[in-house]
Amino acid sequence: MSRSKAYKSDVKAALHETATDLYEAGLIDKKTMRGFDESCLTPVAPLTPREIRALREREHVSQTVFANYLNVTPNLISKWERGEKKPSGPAAKLLSLVEKHGLTAVA
Amino acid sequence: MSRSKAYKSDVKAALHETATDLYEAGLIDKKTMRGFDESCLTPVAPLTPREIRALREREHVSQTVFANYLNVTPNLISKWERGEKKPSGPAAKLLSLVEKHGLTAVA
DNA sequence: TGATTCTATGGTACTAAGTACTAGATTGCA
DNA sequence: TGCAATCTAGTACTTAGTACCATAGAATCA
Known part of the structure; x- marks a missing residue:
């Protein structure tokens, strides 16, 4: 049950690491990194x-x-x-x- | 490399989950839980x-x-x-x- | 060349989060 | 009975965090 729960964040983690690797290889720039990262973030909802x-x-x-x-x-x-x-x-x-x-x- | 890095926290996570299971089974009380949890915590050091x-x-x-x-x-x-x-x-x-x-x- | 965008610094001012202390009421355990 | 943990409650204080602003360097593109 915790496996399916962690799925989304795992995908995001993989995306970020892929983006990081591409950045270090000089294939993408910081501007692109920013786009990657911001789309990876899970929004924080204010809790009552x-x-x-x-x-x-x-x-x-x-x-x-x-x-x-x-x-x-x-x-x-x-x-x-x-x-x-x-x-x-x-x-x-x-x-x-x-x-x-x-x-x-x-x- | 990241595997050895995650080792400590993995152990702690396992400890916590074990303690949680024992609690839900009614085998340990909250007082014991507290002892478990506090020993699991990684101390936060103030960063310069x-x-x-x-x-x-x-x-x-x-x-x-x-x-x-x-x-x-x-x-x-x-x-x-x-x-x-x-x-x-x-x-x-x-x-x-x-x-x-x-x-x-x-x- | 200029125009634009991202980046980071620097400042000011304000709100309220976080801390530290205290005390009281409750529960459960020895 | 006493002891300890938990949670609530209140007060007062410090400062983190926010929202603005303007400035400047670096990179990209026309």
Whole structure:
């Protein structure tokens, strides 16, 4: 089940590596690289407080453990889940990584 | 080359999944889970401005493309590399992920 | 030659994320 | 009974991150 889940990102990884190889061979330029890379990116969707909590509970971890994975304080996880604060750009990216690939993707 | 690099994290991923399975089977409690998870985490080291730039150039991407991967603005990448701002907790975590697993790990 | 685009720097100003501290209520375990 | 973990809650502070702006070098193409 995790195999089909990882399929898309695997394709993207292969695309990026192919593009990187072509770049290093001098066959494509940076401008092309940019096009490749941006089309490879998975969009990060802003998560609601309850989505964040559901995500954490899906992984069977406490707020403290979850905080350790994301390199933030446990207090901030609580604030996210109660809607007192909203994840910043990098934080939202981390959350979407966990959502799509599981906690082990950010271990 | 990338195989030996991924070895440690693969072991950790396996450990986490084993612990998760044991938890779902009711054989270990959350307290034990916590011990498992925290020992699985790779510590994030604060990166210097020039380390951040070296990391980006290692991946052959512009500041703009790099920013898209990390879900921040290109201006912030510039500030990181010039030492005007320092990456926050979640941002540092993302950078260490790129450092250890490459850009495709955050695609 | 000029025109255009990408790249990166530099600055200013503002919003709010993230941190650190505290305390309280709850649960479960010894 | 006490001890520890979990989560909530609040306060106050620092600064990361954003949104603008203008500038300049390098590369590409007419």
